Amino acid sequence: MAQTGKYRLGPRLGGGGMAEVFRGTLLGAEGFSRPVAIKHMLADLSTEPDFEEMFRNEARIAAALHHPNIVGVMDFDRDEKDRLFLVMELVEGKDLRHLMKVQRPPVEISAYIIAKLLEALDYAHALELDGRPLHLVHRDVTRTTSC
Numbered sequence: 001m002a003q004t005g006k007y008r009l010g011p012r013l014g015g016g017g018m019a020e021v022f023r024g025t026l027l028g029a030e031g032f033s034r035p036v037a038i039k040h041m042l043a044d045l046s047t048e049p050d051f052e053e054m055f056r057n058e059a060r061i062a063a064a065l066h067h068p069n070i071v072g073v074m075d076f077d078r079d080e081k082d083r084l085f086l087v088m089e090l091v092e093g094k095d096l097r098h099l100m101k102v103q104r105p106p107v108e109i110s111a112y113i114i115a116k117l118l119e120a121l122d123y124a125h126a127l128e129l130d131g132r133p134l135h136l137v138h139r140d141v142t143r144t145t146s147c
Contacts, residue, residue, distance in 0.1 A: 004079040046083040069120035
């Protein structure tokens, strides 16, 4: 497994148009370790100033989000190849897509999940930095035909 500073990279969890996410481990003193999610910019985009700026803005905004339904950001840095990466808390469990394939959840559970998602989106949309509203819109909330 590759290592970037105090982080050991594990298997790939997913990816998108600008970055890919890996399971990782934060390695500390005296044998301390903690599982994390590491979001790396895609190699071919990491030399593009506009994409680097977008990734820096994402990290800055994500670090300002403190809500129980939003994963926390722990670190932002560059690896040995000078690629930007973002370290986030790792939430263990199955994702909604997996659950939908196994068995459609009861209406009550679906409503609960949607309510928690909307609470997080409302919080993010109302977020202010330095007294100014950011009016954030999350671009990765999607709907699948099986939902």
